[in-house]
Amino acid sequence: MELLKDTYYPPVYYKNLAGQLKKVYPALDENAFYKQATAGLKKLELKERIVRAAEVCRAYLPSDYKKATQVLYEYAETLETESFSCIFMPEFVARYGQNDYVFSMRALKYFTQFSSSELAIRVFLQNDFTRTLKIMREWSEDDNYHVRRLASEGTRPRLPWATRVPALFDNPNHAAPILRRLKADTEKYVQKSVANHLNDISKDHPEWVLNLVGKWGQKNKNTAWIIKHAVRGLIKKGDATALSLFGVDNNAKISLTNFRIARKQLTLGEYLPFSFNLQSAKKEKLVIDYKIYFVKKSGECKPKVFKIKETELTPGNKLEINKKHLFKDFTTRKHYAGMHALEIIINGKKVARKQFSLMI
Numbered sequence: 001m002e003l004l005k006d007t008y009y010p011p012v013y014y015k016n017l018a019g020q021l022k023k024v025y026p027a028l029d030e031n032a033f034y035k036q037a038t039a040g041l042k043k044l045e046l047k048e049r050i051v052r053a054a055e056v057c058r059a060y061l062p063s064d065y066k067k068a069t070q071v072l073y074e075y076a077e078t079l080e081t082e083s084f085s086c087i088f089m090p091e092f093v094a095r096y097g098q099n100d101y102v103f104s105m106r107a108l109k110y111f112t113q114f115s116s117s118e119l120a121i122r123v124f125l126q127n128d129f130t131r132t133l134k135i136m137r138e139w140s141e142d143d144n145y146h147v148r149r150l151a152s153e154g155t156r157p158r159l160p161w162a163t164r165v166p167a168l169f170d171n172p173n174h175a176a177p178i179l180r181r182l183k184a185d186t187e188k189y190v191q192k193s194v195a196n197h198l199n200d201i202s203k204d205h206p207e208w209v210l211n212l213v214g215k216w217g218q219k220n221k222n223t224a225w226i227i228k229h230a231v232r233g234l235i236k237k238g239d240a241t242a243l244s245l246f247g248v249d250n251n252a253k254i255s256l257t258n259f260r261i262a263r264k265q266l267t268l269g270e271y272l273p274f275s276f277n278l279q280s281a282k283k284e285k286l287v288i289d290y291k292i293y294f295v296k297k298s299g300e301c302k303p304k305v306f307k308i309k310e311t312e313l314t315p316g317n318k319l320e321i322n323k324k325h326l327f328k329d330f331t332t333r334k335h336y337a338g339m340h341a342l343e344i345i346i347n348g349k350k351v352a353r354k355q356f357s358l359m360i
Contacts (some may be wrong), residue, residue, distance in 0.1 A: 008085045009049035010248040016310040024074040033060045053088035090120035110121035113146045121154040140178040152193040158200040184220045238348020255279045265357045275325040289345040295338035
């Protein structure tokens with residue numbers, strides 16, 4: 001499987017970038033740009049390769065920051081689609097534009113349309129929180145959905161890869177006006193950001209999130225989608241208030257029978273099939289998940305919840321569930337040999353559990 005750094009920032013990327021920049025800035029030393037950009041590239045991780053692109057632009061574009069940024073404006077205008085490979089432009093602004101705040105904020109607003117300025121804006125939030133937050137609140141009302149999304153994504157408390165901004169982490173009220181303005185946004189790109197933002201907050205301030213979205217209501221389909229995905233973490237934990245938002249009873253009387261796992265021992269690369277039946281004495285909405293306790297390198301077990309389905313069960317009917325889980329190493333998960341466990345979770349509560357052994 002190809003790594004992201006090799007997908008978006010391989011050596012040929014820098015060669016193409018040099019050629020494209022030279023078209024809008026003829027004075028560029030194309031060969032020197034490429035040579036410096038790719039020096040020791042194999043050892044650099046993704047973030048370092050992004051920084052490298054910004055650094056060589058600083059070295060070979062005009063020495064004046066505004067003039068160099070203008071070259072990047074002209075380069076951006078030649079692009080036909082947005083791409084993660086363009087994130088070096090906001091990085092350039094964050095690294096070299098701190099002394100020209102107004103110009104740099106305009107640049108981030110422009111460049112976010114071609115990738116995202118979410119990581120770069122964090123530097124400005126750290127250095128001038130109040131002023132930057134005020135501008136981002138204004139961005140939440142912008143006509144361009146990329147800019148609106150930046151207002152939400154850039155203020156996420158747990159934004160991946162980003163430097164943490166303590167004020168956002170400690171007090172979600174700072175970004176609340178942004179979230180309220182975007183709660184019914186028509187663009188899915190924005191909706192996902194708002195939902196992820198709220199999900200971030202729910203890990204540290206669950207009551208705050210539930211109180212906020214509880215006031216929003218779900219009559220608007222866009223708001224309903226955001227709420228459902230915003231509280232997904234709380235639902236996986238079986239939070240009664242989060243479940244009740246969707247008419248799900250945390251104390252539903254559900255009968256689980258015929259719980260079976262196909263094997264008590266399996267090898268990495270194989271599936272673990274499992275099945276069970278559900279019945280209820282009355283009509284119930286069900287959120288059906290399963291939890292696997294993975295053995296870690298330390299020998300301890302760490303659980304992870306996986307979704308099966310959401311459905312409605314009527315009296316007298318039996319719901320048959322057949323599922324299988326693939327045990328395979330991913331970049332985000334490495335497996336270790338040992339005794340694992342599988343739990344069935346209904347409406348946030350554990351109702352059955354079986355153990356099995358994984359061989360590596």
